Amino acid sequence: MVAKRGREGAGREKTPLERIWHFLWYEDSVASFAVISDSMEHDQSFDAWWARQEDLYLQFNITRSDFKEFPMQSGFDKGDIIFLLGTKPERLEQGDIIVFSGGKEYPIIHRIVSVDVAANGARRFQTKGDHNLGQIVNPPLLDDDERITDEVEEEEEAAHPGSAATFIERHFDIIAIYSWFLIGLIFSYSMWYVVLPQMRIHDVAERREG
Template sequence: MVGSRRLRRRVKQVQRHLKNFLRRPAVHETVEFLLMLGFLYFSFTGIMMVIFRTDSFWRGVTSQSMKHEDDYSWRQYFSDRGIDTSQFPLQGGFERGDLLIIQGVSSFSEIRVGDVVVLDQGGNTIPLVHRVVEIWYENGSPRFMTKGDANSRPLPAEVANRPEQVLGKVIFVVPKLGYISLWFQGQ
């Protein structure tokens, strides 16, 4: 009985201190600021998700597989196959630390050879961001192969991708801004 009275008294004391603390103008202003910041962040994110038709409309680049050297040797893979690269998007490539802006796709018909796509590899792996190098149909179902511009050949996981793996197409690159995202991810 004595222990429960002490506990009740202690709880009331803590409640009183908490009320006094929350009545301070600086606390009110801080809480209002944080709520407004949260509202703006989620509003911005929601609007961008609608505009870009994807829930991951930006991504920081984690590897150098799309980095172009000054000699543009990445074009050789395509020219060996008779493909003109002059109309390909992202002619300059991108590198680790760049920020990619991603547009969702409604159907696979929006994907073309030369597009840079973001692929879900399944599980907890980081999505792959590489260029589409070939499209074909297998038993009536579309398949496609991707390859990093800096890679000499496609990775084994890139040889027969399915349309449902596509998270979107890269439409714009902001140099170096992706390092912020990588830092938050611990990379």
């Protein structure tokens, strides 16, 4: 089941905790991405997972030792919150994890398995989800403007900034600010809804005893 944007009772005022959750899960924020598919999950030990996937990766000249050097070589699970950091396409390498648009409502998060550079310098990235037993191909039942593919071209990113994101074009300090902002919100929520009510109850009890 795919998570949907929006909630029931949109007219109701959200609590601070609900606002934090809405920001993390629903907002197209510059620093967060909620994983809503299992395409990057590793549901077995690495050895068992590799035994099932080895032939696929060898097609891209990726060996077991190569994969062990990749970032997040154990994948991640559906529901995880991923912090994104921007970079330039020419800095992306085989094994890097990127987020891009596949022509559908929700973005795709996959690992680069091949980087092809054309004569004019344009780069094309072939990707694959760690959990998948193959690359996404164009389903025959979808129209051309609805197709999903595991190929991302640099030209697409230049023509449609934001529709195909290879990590969001921001610096690390954005993540630091964002993290402290979340800590501040959680602290404020705890003070307002937990600590202060307990202090009021304690104060009332003391007055009654007095």
